[in-house]
Structure formats: C-alpha cells, structure tokens
C-alpha cells in the first residue's frame with residue numbers, strides 16, 4: 001500500500017465557493033487534458049468501448065481521485081474510464097471497424113444497442129418480478145422485492161455525477177425532468193406506501209438521487225412526513241456522490257438547504273441512512289470528501305457503505321482493510337460487500353466466488369469488530385441476496401456454504417444450504433446443489449413465483 005504520489009495535473013483544491021460541475025462524456029473524450037498521457041491508439045480503444053458502456057466523468061474525479069502516474073492500472077482510472085478488455089474481442093473489433101469506417105450515428109447506435117442487449121442489461125428479473133402493479137398498471141419508478149423495503153427510482157435521479165464502468169443501471173430508464181412530474185410521482189409513491197403497512201424502509205436510488213437539486217429531492221422527502229406513513233421508519237438514499245461530487249454537501253449553491261432538508265426529515269422522526277457507494281479507500285482521501293462526510297454526519301444521518309468486489313479495482317484484502325478501517329474512523333458503517341453482478345462488463349470485473357470469500361475473510365480477520373458489520377460477499381440474485389459463508393467439506397464432498405441474507409420469501413432467510421464446490425463459479429447460475437440433490441430448496445417455489453407473476457401480467 002504505497003502512499004499516493006502528488007497529482008501532476010492539479011493539486012487538491014478546497015474552498016467553500018460553488019464550483020462549476022464540468023462533465024465529459026464519450027463525445028468529449030478528446031477534451032480531457034490528462035488523456036494526452038495516453039497514446040492515440042489507447043484513446044481510440046477508449047472511444048470504441050465508450051460507445052457501448054456508460055461513460056461520464058467529471059473534473060473532480062479526474063483531478064483528485066486518479067493517480068495519473070499510475071495509469072492504466074490506477075483503480076479509479078479503471079473505475080471510470082473504459083478499457084478495451086471490457087468488451088468481448090469480437091464486439092470490440094466490430095465496433096472499432098464501424099467507427100473507423102463511418103460517421104453515421106444511426107449505424108453506430110444500432111451496433112451499440114446490439115452489443116448491449118447481449119450484456120444482460122436487466123439482471124435478476126428486476127423489471128419483470130419487482131415492479132408492483134395496481135389496477136393492471138405498473139407503478140413506474142417503484143420496485144418491491146423484499147417485504148420490508150421498497151425501492152424508489154425518482155425520474156430525475158437516473159444519472160450519476162460520473163459513471164462506473166461496471167454499472168449497467170443506466171439502462172433502466174430515462175425519465176421526465178420537470179417538477180410537476182416529480183409531484184405526481186411522489187403522490188403515487190406515497191399512495192403505494194400508505195397501502196403497504198408492512199413496509200418499514202424506503203430506499204431511494206438511481207442512478208444517483210443526489211444529482212437532484214434540493215428542491216426536487218424535497219418534493220419526495222417531504223411527502224414522506226405524513227401521518228399515513230408513520231410505518232416508514234427508515235429512508236435510505238443510495239449514492240456515489242460522496243466519492244464523485246462531495247461538493248454536493250459542501251459548496252454547491254444548495255448544499256446548505258440539502259443538509260437542512262435531511263435534518264428536517266430526521267426531526268420529523270425518520271431514520272435517514274445514506275447508503276454510500278465506495279469502491280476504494282482513495283475515494284475518502286480528499287479534504288472535500290472528508291468535509292462532506294463531516295457535514296452530512298452533523299445532520300444526524302447515518303452513513304452506511306457498500307461496494308462490489310471488482311477485479312482490477314479492489315480484488316485485494318489490503319484495499320478492503322484500509323477502506324473499512326478508514327470508514328470506521330470517519331464514523332461510517334460498513335454494510336455490504338457484493339459479488340459483481342452478471343451484467344455489463346462482468347467478464348472484466350468478475351472474480352470467482354471462492355476468491356470473493358477469501359478476500360472478505362482475509363480482510364475481516366484484520367479489522368476491529370466495528371468494521372465487521374459488513375456482510376458478504378453477497379450475490380443479488382432473482383430469489384434474494386445470497387451470501388457465500390465459506391467453503392467446507394461435508395461427508396467427503398467439498399461444498400460452498402450459502403445462506404440468504406434477504407429473500408423474496410422470508411422463510412428462506414438464514415437457512416444454510418450447500419452447493420458443490422466449483423473453483424471457477426462466479427455466480428449462482430454456475431452452482432449445482434451438493435450431495436447429489438436435484439435442486440436448491442428454494443428453486444421450485446421461486447419458479448412458481450416467476451410463472452405466477454408472468455401469468456398475472458399477461459391477463
């Protein structure tokens with residue numbers, strides 16, 4: 001764990017004046033000065049991949065989080081800048097050929113969308129199984145998979161300050177952006193929650209809800225302070241902004257009003273949890289990032305952290321040890337370690353399940369109990385969140401010991417089950433039940449759920 005070298009592009013700057021949010025997408029790749037450190041060929045490769053996978057990066061990330069002495073290996077560089085190996089060779093070659101031979105946008109987009117379709121853009125049956133229906137109408141922007149927790153995707157929150165190369169959530173939907181629409185959406189959400197008294201948690205997610213101006217966020221949050229919604233005890237907000245734009249809490253025009261809004265929701269009796277997405281300790285090292293954490297915590301919110309385990313970025317117990325220790329020191333609560341999902345550039349980022357377990361275990365062994373609140377490594381699959389508890393040998397058979405941390409059917413939770421050990425498996429679909437059993441205990445019930453949902457929707 002070598003100390004960081006000074007950044008050759010620009011020293012960290014920190015003052016409380018509003019700073020322009022400057023963002024680059026695939027069309028502005030040539031405008032990023034730092035990329036002149038790469039060869040022409042490398043820049044072209046980047047453009048090829050950026051036509052298929054999400055690419056968006058802002059000035060703060062470029063200037064403060066990437067160690068430009070260490071590219072292309074720098075973890076944050078890999079986190080936001082597309083790399084050739086993120087596409088299958090054939091897909092890469094075909095896209096490269098098209099870009100070399102034409103400027104025709106429609107041809108390029110058509111190729112891009114064909115490649116994307118192959119990358120499982122909607123994993124874990126999210127669209128089909130999780131969206132609730134009322135009077136035969138889907139409730140847009142709502143997913144309800146686990147009894148206690150409703151997910152809400154506000155239409156203006158479906159973008160992020162920068163994109164992570166491993167993300168495919170941007171494929172979900174692009175919404176309307178006006179305030180009237182938000183009010184309507186907020187009303188529908190409130191009606192849905194009011195009818196579901198078993199729900200205790202609302203998880204506002206995206207994209208990144210914190211890209212919203214405070215005015216917009218207030219429409220959603222304030223509508224939750226309603227006597228009908230006393231059963232909603234926790235409001236979680238999923239965000240990467242503490243890494244990608246800490247200015248949101250420090251120096252944006254509406255930073256102060258955002259913090260006041262959060263305080264108001266807490267005073268109204270709700271628990272507000274910021275579910276902060278961190279992939280690497282580097283993201284917490286800038287003075288701005290620390291100031292953002294300090295100011296957020298002063299409102300009374302609890303910041304919990306989560307991240308997938310990613311090859312090329314954090315596939316190393318030392319990275320997690322340092323990250324979790326740093327989080328605890330800053331008053332953050334480590335919550336989830338995820339297994340990289342079966343979508344997008346998974347081939348580039350995935351690690352075998354056995355490796356994920358080893359990284360988790362090696363890291364957990366060396367942090368204090370206060371960092372052992374983190375659960376994982378966990379796969380977010382159709383039936384639920386499945387944790388790899390370990391590798392064991394039972395009656396001569398080497399097995400993975402698994403359990404649901406969360407499941408579509410609460411009965412499945414905390415019941416250990418076993419899969420035949422497979423050193424190459426990276427996802428549930430690769431696992432076979434141990435001891436010669438035909439299927440996992442939940443499989444039949446899950447398939448019935450899928451069939452019923454399908455039947456309900458096609459009538």
Ligand SMILES: *Cc1c(COP(=O)(O)O)cnc(C)c1O
Nearest residue numbers: 145146149151203380385405406
């Ligand atoms: C992880 C997750 C939640 C939250 O589950 P908790 O166990 O309450 O953290 C809710 N909905 C979906 C779809 C999830 O993947």
